[in-house]
Amino acid sequence: MIAVLAASGAARAIALIGDAWVLRILRSAFRGSTRFSDFMQELGISRAVLSQRLDLMCTQGLLERDASAGGHPRYRLSEMGLELWGVLILMWLWERQRGTGLQDHAHSPDRPRNRLVHRDCGSAIEPRYVCVHCSQAVSPFETEPVLRPSAGDAVAGLDLPSERARYRQSSRSDRENLPRLMRLYGDRWNCFMLAAAFQGARTFSDFQRALALGPAQISDRLSELQALGFLSARAYAGQRQEYRLSPDALATFSITVEMMQWGNRWLWRGQAPLTVRHNSCGHILHAVLDCPHCCKPLSRRNLLLSD
Numbered sequence: 001m002i003a004v005l006a007a008s009g010a011a012r013a014i015a016l017i018g019d020a021w022v023l024r025i026l027r028s029a030f031r032g033s034t035r036f037s038d039f040m041q042e043l044g045i046s047r048a049v050l051s052q053r054l055d056l057m058c059t060q061g062l063l064e065r066d067a068s069a070g071g072h073p074r075y076r077l078s079e080m081g082l083e084l085w086g087v088l089i090l091m092w093l094w095e096r097q098r099g100t101g102l103q104d105h106a107h108s109p110d111r112p113r114n115r116l117v118h119r120d121c122g123s124a125i126e127p128r129y130v131c132v133h134c135s136q137a138v139s140p141f142e143t144e145p146v147l148r149p150s151a152g153d154a155v156a157g158l159d160l161p162s163e164r165a166r167y168r169q170s171s172r173s174d175r176e177n178l179p180r181l182m183r184l185y186g187d188r189w190n191c192f193m194l195a196a197a198f199q200g201a202r203t204f205s206d207f208q209r210a211l212a213l214g215p216a217q218i219s220d221r222l223s224e225l226q227a228l229g230f231l232s233a234r235a236y237a238g239q240r241q242e243y244r245l246s247p248d249a250l251a252t253f254s255i256t257v258e259m260m261q262w263g264n265r266w267l268w269r270g271q272a273p274l275t276v277r278h279n280s281c282g283h284i285l286h287a288v289l290d291c292p293h294c295c296k297p298l299s300r301r302n303l304l305l306s307d
C-alpha cells in the first residue's frame with residue numbers, strides 16, 4: 001500500500017510543494033510578485049526563510065531567477081511552475097467553500113480572493129473538475145488506482161524523506177497556526193493517511209497495515225486528522241472505532257488528483273507508475289477544470305482572480 005502511494009506523482013508533488021511557505025510563494029507569484037521585496041511585503045515572511053525557499057524553488061525548477069536587467073533579480077514561474085495553476089485554483093475553491101474563506105480571522109495572505117472570472121464568457125465562477133472523456137465530475141467514489149507492472153523499479157528509486165527534510169524548519173506552534181489545508185498538504189504522513197482512507201481504510205489496524213507505522217504514530221495521526229476535521233470517529237463493534245472521511249476531506253480529492261497529474265507529467269522520466277481509472281467511463285482519468293456557465297475547458301490565461 002505505501003509503495004502504491006509513494007509511486008504516485010501526487011507523492012512527488014507533495015514532496016516538492018507540500019510546504020506552507022512554498023504554497024504561499026507560488027500563490028504570490030501567480031498574483032504577479034517577482035521581486036524579493038514583493039514577496040516579503042505580501043507574505044510577511046522573514047528574509048532568511050524567503051531566501052531559502054526561493055533558492056530551493058529555483059533549484060527544483062518551479063521558479064527561474066532572472067538577473068539580466070541588473071539590480072535586484074526577478075523570480076518568475078517556470079513552465080513547470082505555471083502548470084500548477086490547476087492545483088492552486090482547486091485549493092482556492094476549497095479555501096473559499098470550506099477553509100479560510102469562512103474565517104474572518106484568517107491571516108490575510110491565506111484568505112482566498114473573492115472572484116474568479118472566466119474571461120471567455122465573463123462569468124464569475126466556481127470551476128468544475130471533470131473527466132475529459134465523459135465530462136462527469138471527478139469523485140473519489142468513481143475511481144481506482146492503476147499501478148503499472150514496472151512500478152516496483154520506479155518506487156525503488158524514490159528518495160522522498162530527504163526531499164521533505166529540506167523544508168523542515170517550522171516550529172510546532174507555527175505549524176499549529178497554519179490553515180487546515182496547509183497542515184494536510186504540508187505533511188506527507190497526513191496525506192498518506194487520507195489516501196489510505198480514500199482507498200478504504202476504516203479501522204486502526206487498516207491504517208497500520210496500509211502505512212506500516214507504529215501504533216503511537218498512527219494514533220497521533222488519527223487524532224490530528226480528527227482535530228483538523230478531515231476524519232470523524234464513531235463507535236463500531238463495541239469498543240472499537242471506525243474512521244470516516246469528512247465532507248471537507250472528500251472535497252480535497254480533486255486537489256490530490258490534480259497534483260498527481262502534474263507530478264506524473266513533470267516529476268517522472270518516462271511513464272509514471274501510478275494512474276487512476278475513471279470507472280464511470282472506463283478510461284484512464286484525465287481531469288480538467290471547466291466553466292459551469294459556458295462548459296468550456298479553462299486555461300491559465302482565460303482566468304482572472306480578483307477581490
Ligand SMILES: [Zn+2]
Nearest residue numbers: 131134278281
Ligand atoms: Zn470519465
Ligand SMILES: [Zn+2]
Nearest residue numbers: 118121291294
Ligand atoms: Zn465560461
